[in-house]
Each structure stands twice: as C-alpha cells, then as structure tokens.
Amino acid sequence: SQQGEEDPQALSIQEGENATMNCSYKTSINNLQWYRQNSGRGLVHLILIRSNEREKHSGRLRVTLDTSKKSSSLLITASRAADTASYFCATDPTSNSGNTGKLIFGQGTTLQVKP
Amino acid sequence: DAGVTQSPTHLIKTRGQHVTLRCSPISGHKSVSWYQQVLGQGPQFIFQYYEKEERGRGNFPDRFSARQFPNYSSELNVNALLLGDSALYLCASSFAQQETQYFGPGTRLLVL
Numbered sequence: 001s002q003q004g005e006e007d008p009q010a011l012s013i014q015e016g017e018n019a020t021m022n023c024s025y026k027t028s029i030n031n032l033q034w035y036r037q038n039s040g041r042g043l044v045h046l047i048l049i050r051s052n053e054r055e056k057h058s059g060r061l062r063v064t065l066d067t068s069k070k071s072s073s074l075l076i077t078a079s080r081a082a083d084t085a086s087y088f089c090a091t092d093p094t095s096n097s098g099n100t101g102k103l104i105f106g107q108g109t110t111l112q113v114k115p
Numbered sequence: 116d117a118g119v120t121q122s123p124t125h126l127i128k129t130r131g132q133h134v135t136l137r138c139s140p141i142s143g144h145k146s147v148s149w150y151q152q153v154l155g156q157g158p159q160f161i162f163q164y165y166e167k168e169e170r171g172r173g174n175f176p177d178r179f180s181a182r183q184f185p186n187y188s189s190e191l192n193v194n195a196l197l198l199g200d201s202a203l204y205l206c207a208s209s210f211a212q213q214e215t216q217y218f219g220p221g222t223r224l225l226v227l
Contacts, residue, residue: 030213040203042119043158043218088157092213102148102171103207103216105157 006089006106014114019076021109023089024069030092032065033103034074037086046074046087081115117141119208119219127225128196136191136222140208146170147189148216149181150205158205164189165212193224201226 007022023032031050035043047063049056049072055064062075076083090103120139128134140147146165150158163171164183178194187208193200203223207216 033215035218040152040154040223042205042220043207045215045217048215090157102160102163102173103150103158104160105150107155107157 006087006109008109009107010110010112012112012114013079015079015081017079017113019079019083019111019113021074021087021089021111023072023074023106025072025089025091025104025106026070027091027093029067030094032063032072033090033092034061034063034072035088035090037088037108038084043088076111079111079113081113084111084113086110119206119217121204121206121219121222123222124220125223125225127227129227130196130198132196132226133192133194134196134224136193136204136206136224138189138191138206138208138219140187140189140206141217144208144210144217145187146209146212146214146216147183147187148207148209149189149191150207151175152203152205152221154202161191163212170212196226198226200224 005024033048034046037043049063049065060077065072086108088105088108090105122137148163149161152158160173162181167183181191183189203221205221207218209216
C-alpha cells in the first residue's frame with residue numbers, strides 16, 4: 001500500500017520560479033528520501049533526511065521534515081527546464097520486527113518547468 | 116564507479132510464461148531491493164535481500180521470487196505471467212539496509 005502522498009499531483013511553473021512539493025506519510029519512519037524520475041526511466045536519488053533531522057540542503061534543493069505532522073517538503077529554487085520530471089517521496093518505515101530498509105513510495109508529483 | 120545495472124532493458128512475454136530479471140548492485144553494496152512500477156504510479160516494494168538473505172517481502176503473490184548470489188547480484192523471477200505484470204521493474208542497491216538506495220535503469224516488461 002502507498003504510504004506517501006504527494007501534493008500537488010501536478011505542478012507547472014516558469015523557468016526561474018521556485019517549486020514546492022509536499023509529502024505526507026502515515027507511520028513512524030527511519031528516514032525519508034526524495035527521488036526524481038524522467039520519462040519512466042530509473043529513479044535518481046536527490047536527498048535522504050533522517051527522522052532526527054529537520055532540514056537538509058543540496059544545491060538548489062531544500063528538504064524539510066516534520067515528524068510530528070508526518071510530512072516533508074521538497075523545494076527546488078530557481079527551476080530550470082531540465083528539472084521537468086516526476087518527483088517521489090519514499091519513506092523507510094520502522095517495523096515491529098526491526099528495520100527492514102524497504103521504501104514505500106507515494107504516487108509522485110509531476111513537475112513541468114516551461115522555458 | 117558503475118551504477119546499478121539491470122538486464123534486459125526491455126522484454127516482451129506472453130501470458131503464462133516465466134521471466135528472469137537480473138541486477139548487479141554498486142560495488143560494495145550488500146543490499147538489493149526490487150520494486151514494480153506500473154504506469155502512472157509510484158514503485159511498489161517486492162523484495163529486499165541483504166547478505167544473501169530475504170529481509171523483506173511486499174504484498175506480491177508467490178509467483179514472484181528472488182534470490183541474491185554470493186557476489187551480491189540478484190535475480191527476480193516471475194512465473195505464470197499475467198497481463199497485469201506488465202510494468203517497469205526496478206532494482207536498487209544500498210550499502211546497508213537503512214542507507215540511501217540507488218536505482219538502476221529498470222527492465223520494462225510487457226506481457227501480451
């Protein structure tokens with residue numbers, strides 16, 4: 001079953017604008033990861049944020065995590081046409097039998113950046 | 116360093132047939148996970164193997180099986196293929212179970 005729910009499902013912006021995508025999840029987690037996927041190809045890892053972290057940066061990417069609200073956000077600043085892709089959040093949930101390391105994905109946000 | 120590799124890239128099968136998909140992890144990675152991604156949806160977890168042992172299994176029928184070899188490469192087998200098995204099958208590797216998972220390009224399976 002899907003745990004992560006991304007919002008919005010689709011986003012269209014102009015080059016240079018910022019893009020914000022949100023992710024909500026249901027259970028406690030070890031970490032949350034954001035991925036990008038271009039045209040049904042393999043997933044490209046963007047950022048991993050652990051449950052004891054609140055914010056991480058990588059280049060033009062900023063990720064926040066609020067474990068009390070079970071939510072995360074991905075901000076892409078100064079977007080480029082090459083950022084056009086689908087973005088997925090994936091949670092690594094804790095489990096009674098120990099940490100399995102499996103990822104549970106949401107359905108993704110489709111981002112279109114117009115030149 | 117080479118990333119995660121998968122073979123074949125594309126595959127066409129008919130209903131009832133069997134398929135084997137292969138994955139080579141990043142050198143030094145001991146954990147391999149398999150995911151199924153149906154068009155328009157996020158990937159669904161199928162299996163995770165760590166140190167050659169199954170450590171996690173998703174909600175998939177027994178027609179799906181996998182194994183990990185001593186060199187940490189892995190195979191995913193699907194028996195008695197159904198039309199609904201048509202999907203992109205992704206393999207991911209990580210150094211340990213809770214670390215970043217790096218994905219391969221996937222195998223696109225079409226069942227006719």
